[in-house]
Amino acid sequence: MTSDTVPAFPMARAAGCPFDPPPELHRLQDEAPLSRVRLWDGSTPWLVTRYAEQRSLLADPRLSADVTRPGYPFPAPGRPTGAQKLGFILMDDPEHARLRRMVTAPFAIKRVEALRPAVQKIVDDLIDDLLAGPKPVDLVEAFALPVPSLVICALLGVPYADHDLFQGHSRNLISRSVPADQRGASFRALHDYLDRLLAQKTADPGDDLLSQLVTRVQAGELERSDAAGIGVLLLVAGHETTANMIALGTLALLEHPDQLALLRDGDDPKLVAGAVEELLRYLNITHTGRRRVALDDIEIAGVTIRAGDGLILANDIGNRDPGTFTDPGTLDLTRDARRHVAFGFGVHQCLGQPLARLELQVVYSTLYRRIPTLRRAAALADIPFKHDGAVYGVYELPVTW
Ligand code: HEM
Numbered sequence: 001m002t003s004d005t006v007p008a009f010p011m012a013r014a015a016g017c018p019f020d021p022p023p024e025l026h027r028l029q030d031e032a033p034l035s036r037v038r039l040w041d042g043s044t045p046w047l048v049t050r051y052a053e054q055r056s057l058l059a060d061p062r063l064s065a066d067v068t069r070p071g072y073p074f075p076a077p078g079r080p081t082g083a084q085k086l087g088f089i090l091m092d093d094p095e096h097a098r099l100r101r102m103v104t105a106p107f108a109i110k111r112v113e114a115l116r117p118a119v120q121k122i123v124d125d126l127i128d129d130l131l132a133g134p135k136p137v138d139l140v141e142a143f144a145l146p147v148p149s150l151v152i153c154a155l156l157g158v159p160y161a162d163h164d165l166f167q168g169h170s171r172n173l174i175s176r177s178v179p180a181d182q183r184g185a186s187f188r189a190l191h192d193y194l195d196r197l198l199a200q201k202t203a204d205p206g207d208d209l210l211s212q213l214v215t216r217v218q219a220g221e222l223e224r225s226d227a228a229g230i231g232v233l234l235l236v237a238g239h240e241t242t243a244n245m246i247a248l249g250t251l252a253l254l255e256h257p258d259q260l261a262l263l264r265d266g267d268d269p270k271l272v273a274g275a276v277e278e279l280l281r282y283l284n285i286t287h288t289g290r291r292r293v294a295l296d297d298i299e300i301a302g303v304t305i306r307a308g309d310g311l312i313l314a315n316d317i318g319n320r321d322p323g324t325f326t327d328p329g330t331l332d333l334t335r336d337a338r339r340h341v342a343f344g345f346g347v348h349q350c351l352g353q354p355l356a357r358l359e360l361q362v363v364y365s366t367l368y369r370r371i372p373t374l375r376r377a378a379a380l381a382d383i384p385f386k387h388d389g390a391v392y393g394v395y396e397l398p399v400t401w
Pocket of ligand 1: 065088090152233241245285290343347349350
């Protein structure tokens with residue numbers, strides 16, 4: 001098969017099915033666990049579509065997440081250079097593990113659980129403002145973005161007043177439709193911003209994660225630029241992802257009123273926790289797949305991946321694998337979906353997942369109970385979806401009640 005005959009990596013979801021992976025991905029999954037796809041630059045990485053092979057490969061130390069290695073399947077022109085370090089997400093062990101360990105403590109389940117009352121207050125206050133304000137209103141701007149932004153700002157010690165600055169640059173950083181030079185400029189602007197905050201905290205430390213990173217820098221355990229890179233990663237990952245789950249999750253529930261009713265009319269924390277897992281599985285907002293490059297030859301499912309081959313582990317279709325989830329195309333908040341790979345798998349599995357779960361549990365158990373008549377204020381066809389972002393969701397969600 002020449003590169004021209006290899007099918008392009010399907011990115012766009014079908015019109016009318018905004019919650020489902022592209023139909024082409026279903027076809028490729030039916031055919032084989034691994035196949036080749038073509039990217040924008042003509043390269044033909046492996047596409048891994050089935051759940052079992054995805055988990056096995058994501059746990060395999062012979063795969064590298066190092067974006068600077070030849071063969072890494074970058075989704076758009078403008079691959080970051082070694083100098084543009086986005087924390088540790090695009091690094092390999094042992095350096096990845098060394099840096100990740102420096103920030104794991106605040107994301108441990110017990111520490112995060114202690115934040116529940118504060119997160120509940122943030123959500124309640126924002127809903128008070130929604131109810132007191134004009135309608136229709138854009139739920140993204142008025143609620144979905146502020147919730148995780150306020151939470152991650154408090155945790156890191158970033159002033160929320162700067163939200164226009166960091167939200168704008170984050171949006172650029174993860175968009176494929178933004179030109180590469182502009183993406184690079186947004187990365188540098190965020191890096192400089194975090195670096196200035198680290199300088200302020202060196203002079204005047206607080207009880208926050210950035211101040212803890214300053215202590216590491218002072219102890220000679222961490223380069224100052226790596227501390228800023230970790231800050232960028234946590235700030236971007238900490239608000240963009242959860243914001244999209246809040247808005248897209250709400251839209252999905254509005255389109256499935258029987259499922260929404262379970263959350264609105266019930267009062268069972270177990271159901272809410274399960275609903276969060278199922279919405280994560282069903283929507284899988286990290287829809288461009290986990291990206292890796294092979295360090296060694298690997299035999300799997302009857303094929304040989306060669307050292308230097310790129311891989312895309314498409315977790316959105318992995319979460320719809322009928323071999324793992326019964327009737328995977330159905331949103332069923334009562335199913336046990338905890339095995340999903342929406343947070344990835346292996347050493348890079350999402351560091352912030354306890355925090356994301358907590359925020360989503362508070363939001364999904366509060367919003368529809370407090371605004372039981374919440375509904376879309378625009379036709380589904382007029383809602384702009386983020387087909388061009390590293391994180392899927394909606395740019396706007398006009399709602400009323
Ligand atoms: C619903 C919300 C979220 C989703 C769906 C999500 C998804 C993911 C996924 C799929 C990965 C794996 C990346 C890979 O394997 O290449 C990841 C990594 C990561 N996430 Fe999240 N995430 C969410 C929320 C958060 C939050 C709230 C934070 C808080 C700061 C966070 C911080 C991180 C970090 C630091 C990594 C890199 C981990 C590593 O490389 O060791 N995420 N996330």
